[in-house]
Amino acid sequence: MGALLRVNIAQVASRAPMPELPLDDRELVAALRRGDGRARMVLVERFEPLVERLVAGALGIDSEIPDVVQDVFVGVLEGIHNLKDASALRSWIATLAVFTARGRIRRRRRWRWIRFVAPEEVPEVPVSGPQGETHEAVRATYAILEGFPADERLAFSLRFISEMQLTEVAEACRVSLATVKRRLARAEKRFVEAARNHPALQDRLARGHRWGEDQA
Amino acid sequence: MTGPDDTTSPGLEGAMREVGRAVVGDAQRRNLVPQIQARLAQLEARSPRRAAPWAWALAGAGACAALAAFVWLRPQPLSFAVAGETARGQVGAAIVAPAVAPLALNFSDGSAVMLPPRATAHVDALEKDGATVAVDDGTVEVSVIHRARTHWQIRAGAYRIQVTGTRFAAGWDQRAQALTVTMHEGAVLVTGPGLAEPVRLVTGQRLRASASGVSLGLESGAAPPVSVKDQPMVTPPLPIEPAPALAPPAPALAAPRAPAAHPHRADAAHGSASGVPDWRVAAAHANYQEALAAAMQAGWRGECAKLDADDVILLGDVARLAGDLPRAEEAYRAAHRRFPSADRPVFAMGLIAFEGRHDYRAAADWFAAYVRSFPRGPLAREAAGRLIESRLKAGDDAEARAAATAYLRDFPGGPHAAVARRTVHP
Numbered sequence: 001m002g003a004l005l006r007v008n009i010a011q012v013a014s015r016a017p018m019p020e021l022p023l024d025d026r027e028l029v030a031a032l033r034r035g036d037g038r039a040r041m042v043l044v045e046r047f048e049p050l051v052e053r054l055v056a057g058a059l060g061i062d063s064e065i066p067d068v069v070q071d072v073f074v075g076v077l078e079g080i081h082n083l084k085d086a087s088a089l090r091s092w093i094a095t096l097a098v099f100t101a102r103g104r105i106r107r108r109r110r111w112r113w114i115r116f117v118a119p120e121e122v123p124e125v126p127v128s129g130p131q132g133e134t135h136e137a138v139r140a141t142y143a144i145l146e147g148f149p150a151d152e153r154l155a156f157s158l159r160f161i162s163e164m165q166l167t168e169v170a171e172a173c174r175v176s177l178a179t180v181k182r183r184l185a186r187a188e189k190r191f192v193e194a195a196r197n198h199p200a201l202q203d204r205l206a207r208g209h210r211w212g213e214d215q216a
Numbered sequence: 217m218t219g220p221d222d223t224t225s226p227g228l229e230g231a232m233r234e235v236g237r238a239v240v241g242d243a244q245r246r247n248l249v250p251q252i253q254a255r256l257a258q259l260e261a262r263s264p265r266r267a268a269p270w271a272w273a274l275a276g277a278g279a280c281a282a283l284a285a286f287v288w289l290r291p292q293p294l295s296f297a298v299a300g301e302t303a304r305g306q307v308g309a310a311i312v313a314p315a316v317a318p319l320a321l322n323f324s325d326g327s328a329v330m331l332p333p334r335a336t337a338h339v340d341a342l343e344k345d346g347a348t349v350a351v352d353d354g355t356v357e358v359s360v361i362h363r364a365r366t367h368w369q370i371r372a373g374a375y376r377i378q379v380t381g382t383r384f385a386a387g388w389d390q391r392a393q394a395l396t397v398t399m400h401e402g403a404v405l406v407t408g409p410g411l412a413e414p415v416r417l418v419t420g421q422r423l424r425a426s427a428s429g430v431s432l433g434l435e436s437g438a439a440p441p442v443s444v445k446d447q448p449m450v451t452p453p454l455p456i457e458p459a460p461a462l463a464p465p466a467p468a469l470a471a472p473r474a475p476a477a478h479p480h481r482a483d484a485a486h487g488s489a490s491g492v493p494d495w496r497v498a499a500a501h502a503n504y505q506e507a508l509a510a511a512m513q514a515g516w517r518g519e520c521a522k523l524d525a526d527d528v529i530l531l532g533d534v535a536r537l538a539g540d541l542p543r544a545e546e547a548y549r550a551a552h553r554r555f556p557s558a559d560r561p562v563f564a565m566g567l568i569a570f571e572g573r574h575d576y577r578a579a580a581d582w583f584a585a586y587v588r589s590f591p592r593g594p595l596a597r598e599a600a601g602r603l604i605e606s607r608l609k610a611g612d613d614a615e616a617r618a619a620a621t622a623y624l625r626d627f628p629g630g631p632h633a634a635v636a637r638r639t640v641h642p
Contacts, residue, residue: 037257038414044252045407056243057236069248070255077256134238141235160232161239188228205227 029086032077044073050090051097054172057162058101058154060142068104072097094172098154105150133200140198144191155180156187245308247340247348249376250369254345293342294631296323297594300526304594305339310352312336318499320533323347324598324631326361326567327368330537343367344631346379355387355396357504359537361571375408375425383537384417394426495519499530504538516543520550525558532564541572559593562586566599570606580606580615587622601632604639 028046031039051072056065075096083092141161145153151173158169159180170180195201296305299320305311313319313331321329321339325346331337335354339347346367349356360368360379368379372388375395382402388395397406403418409427417423424431495514498507511519511531520528532547545568552561566582569575583606586599593599600623607616620639623632 040256041253041407041414044249044256048249048252052243052248053236053240056239060239061242065243066248066251069243070252073252073256134234137231138235138238141232160229161236163233163236192228201231205231 025089026086029080029083029089032080040077043076047076047090047093048073050094053162054094054097054158054164055101057157058098059104060145061138064104068100069097072100075100091168091171094168095174098158098172102150102154105153109150136200137198140195140200144194144198147194148187148190152183152187152190155183156191159184245340247350247371250341250346250348250367250378251343253378254343254367293344294324294347295342296321296339296347307339307342310336310338313354317496318530321349324595326571328359329370330357330359332356340371351386351388353388353390355385357383357385357537359383360402373408375406375411378405378407392426394424396425397423495534496527496530499534504534507534508538508540508543516546520547521554525551525555528554529558529560529564532561536564536568541568544568559586559590559595562589563595563599566602566606570602570609576606576610577612580610580612584619597627597630597632600627601630601635604632604635608635608639 028039028042032043048069051069052065055068055072056062059065059068072093076093079096083089145156148156154173155169158164158172159166164172166177166180166184169184170177173180175183192205195205297303298305298311299322305321311319311321311331313333313335315333317333319331319335321331321337323329327347329337329349332354335356336352337354337356338350338352340350341348346360346369348369348371349358351370351372356370358370358379360366360382366379370377370379370386372386372395373390373393375388377384377386377397379402382404383400384402384404385398385400386395387397393409395406395408397404397417399417399421403416405414405416406423406425407414408425410425410430415423415425415430495507495510498504498510511534516531519531523531528547528551532544532551535541535543535547545565548561548564548568551558552565555561562582563586566579566586569582570579573579580603583599583603586593587596587603590596590599600619604616604619604623607613607619616639620636623630623636624640627633
C-alpha cells in the first residue's frame with residue numbers, strides 16, 4: 001500500500017465546512033429546532049441507549065421494539081418545539097419512552113380478543129440472545145407482567161428491570177413518589193406470588209440468589 | 217445507582233437485573249440506530265406544510281390507500297448468503313473466514329462484503345434498503361451498490377460508517393479498539409470515539425481512529441480510482457450451489473480491450489514457490505489490482521483453464537473488483553463452461569451485462585438461464601426479479617409481463633413483487 005501522507009484533519013474538513021456539533025442538551029435542543037440534520041444524528045446516538053433500555057425493559061424480547069423505539073424518536077422531533085425546559089431533555093425523552101411503551105401495551109390488550117391462539121402457544125421470535133435458564137426466566141417474567149395493569153407493569157419494569165431510581169421512575173411516569181411506591185408494592189407482591197408457579201424464578205427469589213453469581 | 221428497597225423481596229433485584237441484561241442485550245443486537253436515523257431522515261425530507269381543513273379528508277382517504285398499498289406492496293428486507301453455503305445467512309450469526317481463503321457475503325441488492333482469511337464479522341440487521349454489518353476483527357472489503365435509497369452501515373466497535381454507493385476497506389483491530397477506513401470509491405461518513413464530529417471520507421482517503429486519537433491521510437501510491445460512470449460497479453461474488461446442467465445462453469457481450477495491468481507490487485511474502493506472486497494472497501488482502509496483476513503474470517488464460525471452480529470464480533471476482541470487466545467476463549465464462557453446475561457465474565454474467573454493459577437483452581438471457589437452470593438456487597428470487605427489470609429496460613413488454621407473472625407465482629412476497637404487480641397491471 002502506498003505511504004500515508006499525514007494531513008491536518010482541519011484542512012480536509014475545510015473542504016466541506018460543517019457547523020460545530022451541539023455539546024450539551026440545551027445546544028442540542030436549539031439545533032434540533034433549527035432542523036440541523038447532524039443534531040438529529042447526535043440525538044439518536046446520545047439517547048438511543050436510554051430509550052432502548054426503557055422500552056426493552058417494559059416490553060421484553062419483542063419484535064415490536066424497533067417500531068416503538070423509532071416512534072419515541074419521531075415523537076421527540078415532533079415535540080421538540082414544545083419542550084419548555086431544554087435542560088430537561090433527558091427526562092422528557094424518558095417520559096416519552098415510557099408513555100409510548102405503555103400505549104403499545106394497552107393497544108395490544110385492546111386487540112387481545114382477536115388472538116387465534118393462547119399467548120403461551122404463540123411461536124417465539126427466534127433470538128440469539130438469552131439461552132437456557134435465563135431465557136426461561138425472561139419468558140416467565142414477561143408472562144407474569146402480561147397480567148399486570150399497565151401502570152404497575154411499567155413501574156415494576158422501570159425500577160427492577162431498567163434499574164431506575166424511584167425518583168426517576170416517578171418523573172418518567174409523571175406521578176408522585178408516593179404513587180410509585182404504592183404501585184411498586186402492589187406489583188412486587190403480585191410478582192412474587194406469581195413467580196411461585198415458575199420454576200425458573202421461584203428458587204432464586206426464595207433463596208435471595210443473584211443470577212450473576214452462578215455464572216462467575 | 218439504585219439501591220435495594222427495604223421491602224424488596226430477597227433476590228428480586230438480582231433476578232430482574234439479569235432479565236434486564238438479557239432483554240437489553242437482545243435489543244442491542246438489533247442495532248436500531250441506522251433504522252432510527254433512516255426514519256428520521258425520511259421525516260425531515262417531508263415538507264412541513266400546513267394542510268387546509270378540506271385536505272384532511274383527502275389525506276385520510278390517501279392514508280387508507282397508502283396503508284393498503286403498504287400492506288400489500290411493502291418491500292422485503294435484503295437477504296444475504298455466505299459464499300459456499302446454500303442456505304440464507306442469518307442475522308446475528310458469527311461469520312468466520314477460513315484460515316487460508318477469503319469469504320464473501322453476498323447481499324440481494326448486489327452489494328458484498330469480503331472477509332480476508334481469519335476475519336470475523338456478523339450481519340447486525342437487514343432492511344429493505346440496506347444492511348448493517350459488524351466487523352468483529354480484521355479488515356473487510358465492502359462494495360455497496362448505489363441505489364436511490366441506500367441505508368448501508370458498517371459497524372466496528374463503537375464506530376459507524378454510513379455508506380451510500382461505494383467501495384472501501386474497513387479494518388477493526390479488536391485488541392487496540394482501532395478503526396481503519398481506506399476509500400477506493402465514493403464517500404462515507406464515519407462517527408465514533410475520538411471523532412468530535414462525523415468525518416466524511418472520499419476516494420483515496422484513509423482514516424485511522426481510536427479513542428486515543430485520529431489520523432486522516434491520503435494514499436500517495438494508490439491507483440487512480442475507477443470512475444463509477446465509466447466502469448459501473450457490478451455485483452460482487454455470489455454463492456455456489458450444485459444444480460442441474462445449464463443450457464448455455466448466448467448473450468452477445470461486447471469485449472473491449474482490457475486495460476493494462478497494474479504494476480505488480482506484491483511483497484516477497486506474497487510469492488509462491490515458483491517465484492510468481494500468488495494472486496490469492498493479494499485477493500485475500502483485498503488488494504485486487506495486485507491480485508489481478510499477479511494472476512496475469514501467472515498466466516490468466518492458463519489459470520482460467522486449469523483451476524477449480526472456486527478459484528476460477530474468484531478470478532472473476534478479482535477482475536471485477538479491480539474494475540476489469542472483460543477479464544471478469546472471461547473468468548466467469550470459463551467457470552460456466554467448465555463447471556456448468558455452478559450458478560454463480562451465470563448470475564454474475566447477468567449482472568455485468570445489466571449494470572456494467574447496460575446490455576439488457578443479454579442480461580435477460582443470463583437471468584432467464586439462471587431461473588430456468590437453478591429454480592431453487594440461492595439467487596433464484598433475485599434472478600427472477602432482475603429478469604423483470606431487464607425485460608422492462610430492454611422494452612420487451614410482453615416478456616416482462618410473463619416474467620412478472622411467474623415472479624408473483626413463485627415469490628409473491630419478494631422484493632420485486634411491487635414491480636411485478638405494476639408490470640402485470642400497468
